[in-house]
Amino acid sequence: MSERPRRRTRRSPLRRAALIGAALVVMGGVSAIAAPTVSNASPLPTEVGTGAQIFIKNCASCHGMNGEGVTVNGTAIGPNIQNAGAAAVSFQMSSGRMPMAGQQQQSRRTTNTFSADEIKAVAEYVGALGSGPGLPTASQYDTSGLTADQIAKGGELFRTNCSACHNYAGKGGALSNGNYAPPLTGTGVTNQEIWEAVRTGPQNMPVFSPTQLSDQDVQTMIAYLSDVNSSPDSGGYTLGGIGPVTEGAAAWIIGIGGLVGFALWIASRGARAR
Ligand code: HEC
Ligand code: HEC
16 A cells, blocks of 8 residues: 555656656757757857756756746746746856745845856757847957946936936845845946846846847946946945945834834923923
């Protein structure tokens, strides 16, 4: 009676490993067949293989073997990312947000442990699953050679399009439902990540298409942000700039605390008058 279920649970990890193995063999076979037609010395097939391997090991448990997403008992564990694009994968991995560590309300920027080549391999693997923004070329986020006027224009564009969430100086800010827009300066955000975030709109951030912000617009905003990043604090009391929570917390404690104190003061005066 109890023999069957026990054997099932013992066999399922093996079954899973066999499935993954079979998938790898099939992908290996596909790239082996594709290799001669692409180019004799092309490094692409092994790169696609590496990307698939890293994806299956680190991402498939939440996003599915083919990026189709995973739902367990009606709860989405990870969304469908077939059309997220290589740029979204590159952003999520290089900023250390993915692979996500368990369930979180908002994936956080952490230290990325993958090499640039590994990230590129996974990005290209997922990019090939559907249509989505591809990886930028270095010239698209390189800011050398921009004039002071162009950087100032970048500041204007930033204040128009981004400051509502990220603060006019890129210091970040709180959003509704406990979410937040992270600071864009002083946290090691790279030029490439800014480009990728603008084009892929992570989490609660909107996607800015090339018709809304041209590649040159994005470039000038990147230049503006690195300018802010490299210039010393322009003064004013920033409450330490620890993060988006500080100022809200200070407003609560000082503001509400002050109101309570004022109410008590009025009450005590009222009592005395009587
Ligand atoms: C523990 C589950 C989990 C793991 C593991 C995981 N993800 Fe995610 N991923 C999520 C969730 C949940 C979201 C949506 C929430 C968010 O974006 O903050 C997400 C979002 C994403 C997005 C953004 C989708 C979009 O439309 O912009 C990408 C891209 C992504 N993941 C790629 C990956 C890659 C690549 C890996 C492996 C290196 C990975 N994820 C591992 C749970 C996971
Ligand atoms: C509606 C609010 C909103 C607007 C407008 C917005 N963002 Fe964001 N942004 C966010 C949120 C929320 C995140 C965090 C996403 C996450 O946690 O996955 C984010 C993340 C980022 C990141 C990643 C930072 C990091 O720590 O890795 C960059 C870069 C970025 N935004 C740049 C921009 C730029 C440039 C603009 C203007 C063109 C912009 N954002 C407009 C809400 C916004």
